[in-house]
Amino acid sequence: MTTPTDDIPVPPVPLTRTGGIDRAARHRLDEAWLAAAWSHPSTRVFVVSGGQVLVDDTGDGTELVMTPAFEAPPTETHRYFLGTDEQGVSYFALQKDSLPGRLDQSARAAGLREAGALLSPRDAGLMAHAVALENWQRLHRFCSRCGERTVIVAAGHVRRCPACGAEHYPRTDPAVIMLVTDERDRALLGRQVHWPEGRFSTLAGFVEPGESIEQAVVREVSEEAGVRVGEVEYVASQPWPFPSSLMLGFMARATSSDIEVDGDELHEARWFSRAELRAAFSSGEVLPPSGISIAARLIELWYGEPLPAGLPR
Numbered sequence: 386m387t388t389p390t391d392d393i394p395v396p397p398v399p400l401t402r403t404g405g406i407d408r409a410a411r412h413r414l415d416e417a418w419l420a421a422a423w424s425h426p427s428t429r430v431f432v433v434s435g436g437q438v439l440v441d442d443t444g445d446g447t448e449l450v451m452t453p454a455f456e457a458p459p460t461e462t463h464r465y466f467l468g469t470d471e472q473g474v475s476y477f478a479l480q481k482d483s484l485p486g487r488l489d490q491s492a493r494a495a496g497l498r499e500a501g502a503l504l505s506p507r508d509a510g511l512m513a514h515a516v517a518l519e520n521w522q523r524l525h526r527f528c529s530r531c532g533e534r535t536v537i538v539a540a541g542h543v544r545r546c547p548a549c550g551a552e553h554y555p556r557t558d559p560a561v562i563m564l565v566t567d568e569r570d571r572a573l574l575g576r577q578v579h580w581p582e583g584r585f586s587t588l589a590g591f592v593e594p595g596e597s598i599e600q601a602v603v604r605e606v607s608e609e610a611g612v613r614v615g616e617v618e619y620v621a622s623q624p625w626p627f628p629s630s631l632m633l634g635f636m637a638r639a640t641s642s643d644i645e646v647d648g649d650e651l652h653e654a655r656w657f658s659r660a661e662l663r664a665a666f667s668s669g670e671v672l673p674p675s676g677i678s679i680a681a682r683l684i685e686l687w688y689g690e691p692l693p694a695g696l697p698r
């Protein structure tokens with residue numbers, strides 16, 4: 386059986402290119418190397434605070450505002466080493482309680498959902514890495530084995546328990562996101578209960594313990610929309626640090642058509658042919674998904690062309 390992905394390349398998924406950055410994990414425990422890198426004049430540093438960074442839109446595009454290490458070396462706790470580029474430049478994020486005062490009028494605060502679509506692959510990747518680490522640090526301050534407060538080591542990438550010696554690593558929660566099509570090649574799109582009228586997108590959900598990702602696709606579609614799924618094909622993944630997910634994108638083929646939404650997660654779900662979706666976009670009945678989510682890329686893979694520009698999310 387052929388699927389849309391046999392013919393059409395996957396549209397670029399935001400946050401999935403390295404942008405030339407080597408994470409250089411070998412340096413994370415080398416305090417002498419980190420200290421030298423921090424004080425090197427070529428080193429670039431940006432502040433992350435509450436999932437936001439400063440960006441500058443005044444050039445040709447939007448750039449992450451980065452400076453040399455502009456202050457005394459902070460404690461290891463607040464300094465995340467993110468990697469090096471092909472020229473040997475080192476990149477750090479400083480986690481702070483607030484963003485620095487505007488360096489000039491061109492800088493503004495932005496979160497990853499917005500900036501991830503505007504920044505270069507290098508800058509978006511650096512920001513995603515820093516935001517993911519900040520979220521993990523914020524939510525995992527205590528040892529899950531003994532309850533003691535942990536300390537941050539490895540340049541932001543490990544939390545160590547001084548009481549029991551346990552080491553805790555950044556957590557990533559796998560979630561599946563899938564575009565379901567039926568035998569008539571219609572796509573199943575749903576509207577979550579808290580979404581505004583007209584916003585429809587792919588179904589999604591978390592992988593449960595003891596479950597494969599393919600099983601999670603089948604279960605989630607059944608639970609949320611009452612539709613049975615047969616063939617499941619993996620397409621691409623996307624880091625989704627809101628706060629700590631990894632989105633695993635699929636195309637899935639339905640073996641039933643009747644819809645019965647659960648009412649808890651989905652308020653409504655509908656089958657759309659391409660013509661019906663195109664008409665619904667034109668009339669404003671359906672709002673195109675937008676932003677950096679892989680959802681829009683999965684829909685485009687089936688739709689066969691870029692979606693109309695949508696609303697910021």
Ligand SMILES: [Zn+2]
Pocket residue numbers: 528529530531532533546547548549550551
């Ligand atoms: Zn412990």
